[in-house]
Amino acid sequence: MQQRAQESRQKILNAGIEEFALHGFHGAKIDAIADQAGINKQRIYAYFKNKDGLFEAALSSSFERLLQYENVLMRLTTDQAHELTERIVRHYMTFHQQYPQFWRLLAWCNLEQIDLESGVSRIDGDVFKHLRIIYKEGQSQGIFLKDVSFETFIYMVTALSFFYFSNMKTMSRSLQLDFEQANVKEQIITEVLRQLEVQVPAI
Amino acid sequence: MQQRAQESRQKILNAGIEEFALHGFHGAKIDAIADQAGINKQRIYAYFKNKDGLFEAALSSSFERLLQYENVLMRLTTDQAHELTERIVRHYMTFHQQYPQFWRLLAWCNLEQIDLESGVSRIDGDVFKHLRIIYKEGQSQGIFLKDVSFETFIYMVTALSFFYFSNMKTMSRSLQLDFEQANVKEQIITEVLRQLEVQVPAI
Amino acid sequence: MQQRAQESRQKILNAGIEEFALHGFHGAKIDAIADQAGINKQRIYAYFKNKDGLFEAALSSSFERLLQYENVLMRLTTDQAHELTERIVRHYMTFHQQYPQFWRLLAWCNLEQIDLESGVSRIDGDVFKHLRIIYKEGQSQGIFLKDVSFETFIYMVTALSFFYFSNMKTMSRSLQLDFEQANVKEQIITEVLRQLEVQVPAI
Amino acid sequence: MQQRAQESRQKILNAGIEEFALHGFHGAKIDAIADQAGINKQRIYAYFKNKDGLFEAALSSSFERLLQYENVLMRLTTDQAHELTERIVRHYMTFHQQYPQFWRLLAWCNLEQIDLESGVSRIDGDVFKHLRIIYKEGQSQGIFLKDVSFETFIYMVTALSFFYFSNMKTMSRSLQLDFEQANVKEQIITEVLRQLEVQVPAI
DNA sequence: CATGAATGAGCTTTCATTCAT
DNA sequence: AATGAATGAAAGCTCATTCAT
Numbered sequence: 049m050q051q052r053a054q055e056s057r058q059k060i061l062n063a064g065i066e067e068f069a070l071h072g073f074h075g076a077k078i079d080a081i082a083d084q085a086g087i088n089k090q091r092i093y094a095y096f097k098n099k100d101g102l103f104e105a106a107l108s109s110s111f112e113r114l115l116q117y118e119n120v121l122m123r124l125t126t127d128q129a130h131e132l133t134e135r136i137v138r139h140y141m142t143f144h145q146q147y148p149q150f151w152r153l154l155a156w157c158n159l160e161q162i163d164l165e166s167g168v169s170r171i172d173g174d175v176f177k178h179l180r181i182i183y184k185e186g187q188s189q190g191i192f193l194k195d196v197s198f199e200t201f202i203y204m205v206t207a208l209s210f211f212y213f214s215n216m217k218t219m220s221r222s223l224q225l226d227f228e229q230a231n232v233k234e235q236i237i238t239e240v241l242r243q244l245e246v247q248v249p250a251i
Numbered sequence: 252m253q254q255r256a257q258e259s260r261q262k263i264l265n266a267g268i269e270e271f272a273l274h275g276f277h278g279a280k281i282d283a284i285a286d287q288a289g290i291n292k293q294r295i296y297a298y299f300k301n302k303d304g305l306f307e308a309a310l311s312s313s314f315e316r317l318l319q320y321e322n323v324l325m326r327l328t329t330d331q332a333h334e335l336t337e338r339i340v341r342h343y344m345t346f347h348q349q350y351p352q353f354w355r356l357l358a359w360c361n362l363e364q365i366d367l368e369s370g371v372s373r374i375d376g377d378v379f380k381h382l383r384i385i386y387k388e389g390q391s392q393g394i395f396l397k398d399v400s401f402e403t404f405i406y407m408v409t410a411l412s413f414f415y416f417s418n419m420k421t422m423s424r425s426l427q428l429d430f431e432q433a434n435v436k437e438q439i440i441t442e443v444l445r446q447l448e449v450q451v452p453a454i
Numbered sequence: 455m456q457q458r459a460q461e462s463r464q465k466i467l468n469a470g471i472e473e474f475a476l477h478g479f480h481g482a483k484i485d486a487i488a489d490q491a492g493i494n495k496q497r498i499y500a501y502f503k504n505k506d507g508l509f510e511a512a513l514s515s516s517f518e519r520l521l522q523y524e525n526v527l528m529r530l531t532t533d534q535a536h537e538l539t540e541r542i543v544r545h546y547m548t549f550h551q552q553y554p555q556f557w558r559l560l561a562w563c564n565l566e567q568i569d570l571e572s573g574v575s576r577i578d579g580d581v582f583k584h585l586r587i588i589y590k591e592g593q594s595q596g597i598f599l600k601d602v603s604f605e606t607f608i609y610m611v612t613a614l615s616f617f618y619f620s621n622m623k624t625m626s627r628s629l630q631l632d633f634e635q636a637n638v639k640e641q642i643i644t645e646v647l648r649q650l651e652v653q654v655p656a657i
Numbered sequence: 658m659q660q661r662a663q664e665s666r667q668k669i670l671n672a673g674i675e676e677f678a679l680h681g682f683h684g685a686k687i688d689a690i691a692d693q694a695g696i697n698k699q700r701i702y703a704y705f706k707n708k709d710g711l712f713e714a715a716l717s718s719s720f721e722r723l724l725q726y727e728n729v730l731m732r733l734t735t736d737q738a739h740e741l742t743e744r745i746v747r748h749y750m751t752f753h754q755q756y757p758q759f760w761r762l763l764a765w766c767n768l769e770q771i772d773l774e775s776g777v778s779r780i781d782g783d784v785f786k787h788l789r790i791i792y793k794e795g796q797s798q799g800i801f802l803k804d805v806s807f808e809t810f811i812y813m814v815t816a817l818s819f820f821y822f823s824n825m826k827t828m829s830r831s832l833q834l835d836f837e838q839a840n841v842k843e844q845i846i847t848e849v850l851r852q853l854e855v856q857v858p859a860i
Numbered sequence: 861c862a863t864g865a866a867t868g869a870g871c872t873t874t875c876a877t878t879c880a881t
Numbered sequence: 882a883a884t885g886a887a888t889g890a891a892a893g894c895t896c897a898t899t900c901a902t
Binding site: 477478480481558560561562563564565566567570582599601602603605606608609610612613614616617618620621622623624625627628629631641642645646648649650652 | 680681683684761763764765766767768769770773785802804805806808809811812813815816817819820821823824825826827828830831832834844845848849851852853855
Binding site: 659661662665696697698699700703 | 882883884885
């Protein structure tokens with residue numbers, strides 16, 4: 049593939065991610081993607097076969113980005129167990145804020161019951177394996193509750209960071225608190241961390 | 252409005268909730284709703300003006316149902332602070348499981364950036380006001396952390412129950428755990444509660 | 455179905471037969487059919503599901519017409535064996551000339567390898583059964599050759615009448631004879647009949 | 658034109674004949690032809706101007722092949738009048754079977770009302786002139802009917818051989834006889850020849 | 861109150877053809 | 882001579898909505 053084509057492909061992919069993240073698979077319009085990419089509609093079919101193909105590529109690329117971003121977590125060591133929770137929570141919060149396309153695409157997938165198997169290669173595997181070791185170490189040091197499994201731990205930090213963005217509008221409304229504001233976010237993070245980092249009472 | 256009309260309206264509304272919950276606003280098809288309701292398409296326009304109108308009604312009705320269901324929580328008293336967390340978490344988990352239309356509609360709204368103001372009247376107000384009192388009492392008794400606000404507390408229980416269903420597919424995948432299974436759910440609830448109910452170390 | 459709809463359906467069907475006969479399945483345009491029928495394009499999908507559906511209906515209707523037309527042949531009796539060949543040949547020649555849509559549709563089917571099974575119910579069965587009896591009688595009377603089967607007889611009359619129209623253009627050209635002209639047609643029919651009606655030499 | 662170009666041209670032409678024979682003018686796709694020829698699409702436009710140009714060339718080449726094949730018939734002599742019918746019928750049957758592209762292209766032309774004038778140079782002229790002489794001789798010998806013109810004779814043998822292939826599918830169906838099978842074909846040919854070779858009753 | 865018939869705008873996709881290298 | 886990249890027009894089909902009875 050020539051460089052010019054490579055660029056076109058990339059422009060389409062970016063526009064696709066944007067559009068799919070914004071409107072979901074069914075809501076996204078090929079025309080809009082072509083327009084935003086500034087290319088001829090037909091090129092989409094040349095490079096991605098069809099709408100499904102482009103969606104898969106968009107999803108895949110988005111996951112790629114997450115994996116890339118997770119590299120930072122891979123550098124955590126076992127002697128950092130005490131700051132593990134905060135690091136992870138802030139890590140995902142930042143990621144979701146900076147790259148909302150990811151959580152949006154994921155949310156669409158969950159709703160539109162789209163098969164993730166195709167297109168998205170293995171996810172999260174390595175990071176979780178790495179973090180598990182640190183968590184176990186933390187448990188033995190009394191930093192984490194002995195009877196809260198690693199899976200539940202991950203479940204909690206993931207949920208608490210994802211939900212902040214995915215349900216921002218409705219939560220802002222029902223709690224009468226503007227989740228868009230930085231200080232609100234900081235406040236909630238801080239307090240969530242207090243709950244998750246409660247020291248085990250040493251008897 | 253005659254009784255027959257009332258019934259028609261209700262059939263449409265139910266079908267609408269079903270369809271919108273399943274496919275979102277843009278994915279839902281008027282034809283499908285009419286079919287499922289077993290009425291003529293035109294009736295939808297007679298009763299709800301247009302697609303938007305029906306969606307608003309569906310949303311509203313769904314919230315109504317939540318409010319209804321929340322009445323149970325209104326009967327909690329201040330001397331039940333020690334079981335507050337578990338009651339709330341299990342309450343929402345059960346609701347989301349029994350009536351998935353709600354979390355789905357909400358999720359669609361968050362993604363499709365639909366304005367909640369119109370149609371959905373005041374939400375949650377009373378319940379939260381009531382629960383706040385019990386929570387405060389719990390704080391003073393050392394059941395809840397003093398420096399975790401009621402808002403954050405609600406944020407956590409809401410997130411942890413909502414996310415379980417809204418992200419079931421993707422979480423099952425990345426944690427290699429089948430979230431559909433009852434025992435998995437019970438395990439996670441139990442452990443989540445351990446974390447949220449950690450007793451404040453009494454010095 | 456209301457009468458108005460019935461009419462619309464018929465207009466579409468007629469336009470479809472015309473268009474498909476003229477341009478074949480792939481060459482026919484839905485827009486053109488809608489235009490010619492003077493109805494909204496969408497109605498085609500409402501009444502015939504899709505292009506395939508309309509094609510099947512067109513084909514089916516066309517065969518229906520042939521069957522209708524063949525009723526005349528059903529009235530031939532065994533004592534008319536001597537005029538059987540001429541009756542059949544002229545019958546089909548006239549049909550093909552008056553209703554060219556049929557041979558065209560059939561020709562398209564043979565070329566575009568379209569499955570006839572769907573849509574077209576049993577064809578020709580009864581007529582052939584009837585004609586076979588007369589043919590057998592004719593054979594025993596020495597009107598037809600004993601060692602030319604009924605199948606081959608039908609094959610010949612069918613081919614010789616069908617081909618006249620289906621290959622009119624190319625035959626006109628290579629034989630330098632205008633097949634469109636009535637007298638040319640009459641001449642060829644006459645001579646073809648001479649060949650097919652040759653009396654068995656009675657020794 | 659260089660040799661390499663000559664080869665490219667030929668590959669395109671072959672692929673074109675194949676594709677046009679299979680799908681007709683409108684059904685054939687330039688992309689498919691380019692793919693099958695293993696060359697770049699643009700070459701087609703360089704060598705044949707456009708789709709029409711290629712079609713004409715394909716048609717022309719196909720006729721060329723027929724003429725080539727007809728050379729055998731040119732070697733028939735007047736003393737072979739008694740076997741003329743069989744030779745011609747078998748000749749065309751074999752040709753159509755071995756090179757179905759021809760009858761298919763011809764059939765498409767007749768249906769798609771394509772102007773043969775352009776591209777296809779003079780056809781059949783010489784062969785027919787040659788065969789006519791033999792036929793006349795046969796007539797004077799009483800081998801052929803005196804009142805069946807050469808044109809009608811050619812019409813019959815052409816129709817009876819062409820139709821066998823062009824309407825194979827539909828005839829197989831309506832006669833409940835598998836025309837693909839070799840013995841069926843042989844049977845029909847034999848019987849057709851009996852009818853066409855009936856000796857004039859010598860009084 | 862209720863229904864079947866009809867519409868127009870818009871969607872995904874295809875294809876012959878041209879441009880740039 | 883040869884190729885990959887790009888285009889615009891058009892095709893089949895869907896859907897929210899309105900009309901007529």
